[in-house]
Amino acid sequence: MCDLAKTLPLLIGRLLDRETKLKRGRFREETMTDIFTGALAAFAGPELVIQYPDEAVTGGDLDLRFWHVAAGHELQLRIQAKRLSAARNAKKAVNIAHRSYHELLHKPPRAAKFQFETLLDAPAPWVPLYMFYNHQSAVDDRFFASAGPAVSGVNLAFAADIAKELTAKLKAAKATPKSVKHHKRLSYLRKNLFGLEAILCPSGDWGGAGVPSPDLVFASLLGRWEVSGKGNGRTKDEQDAMRIRSDPSRVSPEGAPGRRISDGPSIRVDHTLKRPAVTFISGRTGDNRTPVITEPSKG
16 A cells, blocks of 8 residues: 555556647546546455446545544545646647646636535545546656655645635636736645645554554644645644544444445446545455455446
């Protein structure tokens, strides 16, 4: 799992670079998210279950659930994916400092809210995160060699931090006089980024499991939350909200509908889901609290 946290960003970054060879179009967020879940499929089994909806209706969105059966703890992450703009537009090359996530201010047709607002409104105990897909050529550019969070083929960020930047951009556009804020640019949002290892390879005792426990992932995220908050003027209420919302000790799979994974194959279709869901199962027990996971059907 820790090796995957290192190699997957490189794979995705290089793949994005190759889209210049496509005769038409570009790689969409859904493609990169499919690669992400496909890479996790190599670990599918008793400790990792992947559930797919009939048809995803939320683009590159993804749910990750970390469940420790013995402790009854669970941490739930709701992820929205966005990819970096291409190195060239229809007319010319784009300055590396101007490369941005164009779709961050996407508003679905007939929707009352921007997509980032909907993500931020994910009900507790979901912790909303962004997953940013970046070209390897951008990652390797000397522009990002300066001190600061590492830019990678796959970066994460707290939705609350990104929403704050986007809200400021929208307010500036409506103000009198108007001003343009470049809050969708990678160069600007870099301060909010952290690596995939935060959730796939957190430090601590894994207890012999092949996947991290919710407590370890929570501690990893909380540490990054506090670090990123130092430069963002995060209020005490915001700090407390993160603890209350995501602390695994406050959440139990029992008594909450749809949380416990049923017996069945490690890769399956769930007609009730709106987006793919990956469940990391640690702390397995020898009783009926732990689901019986079988190999996926090959038929």
